[in-house]
Amino acid sequence: MLVLRESYFIYVRNLKTWLAQPWMIVAAVLSSAFMFLFFGEPLRGITALPGFPADDYQAFLAAMVIVMAVVFSGSDMAMVLLTDMMSGYVDKLLLSPVNRFSILLGTLLIGGTRAMAQVLAIILVATAIGVRFEGGVLGILGVIVATTLLGVAMGCVGLIVAMRTRSVQVTVNSWLLFMPLAFLTSAFMPRDLLTGWFQVAVGLNPIEYIMVAVRAVIIEGWVWDSILPGIWILLATTAVLVGAATYEYRRATN
Amino acid sequence: MTNGPAVLVEGLGKTYPGGVRAVDGISFEVARGEFFGFLGPNGAGKTTTIKILATLLPKSEGHVEVAGLDVTRDPKAVRQAIGVALQEVGLDDLSKGRDFLELQGLLYGLTRAKARDRAAVLLELVGLSSVADRRVGSYSGGMRRRIDLAGALMHNPGVLFLDEPTTGLDPQSRIAVWEHLEELNAQGVTIFLTTQHMDEADRLCRRLAIIDHGRLVAEGSPAELKAGVGGDIVHVAFDSDTSADGSLDVALAAVRDLPGVRQADIAEGGLTATVGDSGAAAPAIMGAFQDANLSIANLSITRPSLDEVFLQHTGRQIRDSDADGDAEDRMWSQWMGVNRR
Known part of the structure; x- marks a missing residue:
């Protein structure tokens, strides 16, 4: 219980820190809107391809915009943590008698919150440009829950990068690490229509299955054959990454 | 707090992973209620020692007790018993001064109401009430030192560790901080302070230790050390x-x-x-x-002044930091003056 209380205090602090930088939030929402604009408009004609699963390309693209935003939030979390490490604020927290795990939890939860807020904003943008969610309100809620979890998982990757390298140079560029995760996917085109090594690589990327599940909920509704693998992989990925981040965090704070 | 001295250090050594021997088998004691100064040139092992005492860094060997508690076996209880303001341990720039203090209180187990009251009292005490709702990042150097000191005092610790608390302050602000520390010490708080300012050590500390190349080279009251010269x-x-x-x-x-x-x-x-x-x-x-x-x-x-003591034991003059205080610090010390009298 005490851990939850402490984590909550640290979480609120992290939330205030995030809200104190409104431009971060505006930029995140704008970048998602740009995705619809700069990819959705020129590629609109793809829907005419035989075997393309959606009539509205923006609806097809929505899953990519959502998942990509969340994947890249891991890079933001790396920078958030590194800033606190460099200012010495992490040490300040470590000097206090709180449980070490509370500090980690308060940090991971903010990763989830940021992802959730961003997904919510994207869904609003998508709705505004006419995307229909076949999965309905429950589908939207499901997508939000799933991507919040993914936000926690990606935050773990960011955390590990920041703690391992303790380097601004590496951390600022850690989006490079997330780029293949986000782009080696069926982001623009269904996997059946991809070819060669790219198709193989996409099949090996766990993020692909999560994206497929999110997209199924948006363009088809509750098609469990597409959704379930995504859920299992999301849970497994999150468990592994939270475990790795906890291990790394223990190592760093002895 | 349990029995025993405020700080007990026996054969403390610290070797960093790279092989650097920062602290090389030092032993000393600080009694309860004492005002103890830890002096040394840059790189002598001061900060490493204070970080080990404050549980931020693991020791390589030796035995260390703070507030009667073993720092390795019972770090959490040690943390609860002490207040710490380290030079390079940071503030939360995006947080407001008041929020920073209240969170410190909550993290040390104060209730929300207590944390709020205590923060208000300490803000008043360090003269930051008028800027309490400004972000810490907008504070001057002197104001940052004071909010940090206030943060260390939120849970009424029995032992206070301060790493160069007045470096970078203008003379008037320094004196105001000194008076405040003397007051705390008079209330029974043990103070462990590192400093590069010999006048500060001379005025505040009842006992001093000088560390050089990771070893203690002198220990005693300022008068004894000067007499030794x-x-x-x-x-x-x-x-x-x-x-x-x-x-x-x-x-x-x-x-x-x-x-x-x-x-x-x-x-x-x-x-x-x-x-x-x-x-x-x-x-x-x-x-x-x-x-x-x-x-x-x-x-x-x-x-003879402590400068001569230092010179005799370390073979060099202590580096005197430039006092780069600013107008706000001076305003604060004036305010403190008004408030005290």
């Missing part, structure tokens, strides 16, 4: 008409026989004596002159 110099000037007869030789012989007088000579119309403790020796010397029926025109005492 070679003693105080007492100079007695006498009236010119009394200097002719043999009573002068009588007085000189008497002074040389006094305990604590190491050397005494007649020179330049007066007597110059090197003594261990001028407080005890000066009245005795005056007594010897009275016994010899000589009248004294003037008596002066010159003391």
Whole structure:
């Protein structure tokens, strides 16, 4: 219980820190809107391809915009943590008698919150440009829950990068690490229509299955054959990454 | 708090992973309620030691107890018992001053209401009430030191660790901080302070240790350490008409026989004596002159400063940081002055 209380205090602090930088939030929402604009408009004609699963390309693209935003939030979390490490604020927290795990939890939860807020904003943008969610309100809620979890998982990757390298140079560029995760996917085109090594690589990327599940909920509704693998992989990925981040965090704070 | 001294260090050593030996087997004790100064040049092992005492860094060997608790076995209880303001351990720039303090309180187990009250009291005490709702990132150097000090005091710790608390402050702000620390010490708080300012150590600390190359090279009260340099110099000037007869030789012989007088000579119309403790020796010397029926025109005492102590033990002058205070610091100290009187 005490851990939850402490984590909550640290979480609120992290939330205030995030809200104190409104431009971060505006930029995140704008970048998602740009995705619809700069990819959705020129590629609109793809829907005419035989075997393309959606009539509205923006609806097809929505899953990519959502998942990509969340994947890249891991890079933001790396920078958030590194800033606190460099200012010495992490040490300040470590000097206090709180449980070490509370500090980690308060940090991971903010990763989830940021992802959730961003997904919510994207869904609003998508709705505004006419995307229909076949999965309905429950589908939207499901997508939000799933991507919040993914936000926690990606935050773990960011955390590990920041703690391992303790380097601004590496951390600022850690989006490079997330780029293949986000782009080696069926982001623009269904996997059946991809070819060669790219198709193989996409099949090996766990993020692909999560994206497929999110997209199924948006363009088809509750098609469990597409959704379930995504859920299992999301849970497994999150468990592994939270475990790795906890291990790394223990190592760093002895 | 449990029994035992505030700080107990036995054979403490620290070797960093790269192989650097930062602390090389030091031992010392700080009694409860003591104001203890830890001096040393840059890179001597000061900050490493204070970080080990504050549980931020694991030791390589030795035994360390703080507030009667083993720092390795019971770090959480140690953290609860102490307040820490380290030079490079940071503030939360995007947080408001008041929020920063309240969170500190909550993290040390205060209730929300208590944290709020305590933050208000401390903000008033360190003169930051008027900027409490501004972000810490907008504070001047002096204001940052003060909010950090307030943060360390939120949970009323029995032992306070301060790493160079006045470096970068202008003279008036320094004095205001000193007065505040003296007040805390008078209330029974043990203070462990590192500093590069010899005047600060001299004024505040009842006992000092000097560390150099990871080893303790001297330990004692400021007076003892200064006495160790070679003693105080007492100079007695006498009236010119009394200097002719043999009573002068009588007085000189008497002074040389006094305990604590190491050397005494007649020179330049007066007597110059090197003594261990001028407080005890000066009245005795005056007594010897009275016994010899000589009248004294003037008596002066010159003391070696801690700078000489430091030089003697480390072979170099301590680097004096430039005091780069600003207008706000001065305003604060004025405010403190108004508030105190």
